[in-house]
Amino acid sequence: MKVAVIKYNAGNVQSVLYALERLGVEAELTDDLENISNADKVIFPGQGEASTAMKYLKEKKLDRLIPELKQDFFGVCLGQQLLCEHSEEGDTPCLGIFPVLVKKFVPENPFDFKVPHIGWNNLQNLKSPLLEGLDEAAFVYYVHSFYCEVGDHTIAKTDYILPFSALMHKDNFYAMQAHPEKSGLVGERILKNFLSL
Structure with missing residues (x-):
């Protein structure tokens, strides 16, 4: 299986490559349009x-390529x-x-909720083959100040200040706000599920 990890000069890429390596997958870090188009899975x-x-993404014409991709695609954190x-x-x-907006967390009382949202939180209302084998006791690791609204394509929610889209799915596109590569066995299971879709 050929897995492409999109390079776009953001942090955290190496830990994703290591997580895939632990699952026996040697992924290619690339911003090359042809390599991404020819991959079996894209992260x-x-x-x-x-x-x-x-x-x-615009400089590399990836903004035009990504929406046209037909293979399974997984956006993580900023990628979501x-x-x-x-x-x-x-x-x-x-x-x-x-078709949702990304908004900044605004706590009513900053003493109750810190922004960014950093740490472990659980998944709720799970519904997708991507989450097979997990339940609402599944905790994942977050680091973010902005969140995706809940919408028709939300397949799991997390509550922090308000409910937000923990994971989303539309057609061949899957996305997750938390970091699977930092979420222990739960994150590993989600990556495995994605690779075996």
């Missing part, structure tokens, strides 16, 4: 800032947010695959 990882990442319509981070138009 879009990331930590970083929305407008900077979108600028890089950039698959949405628009992000409040840098007032950034995104790829528009998921």
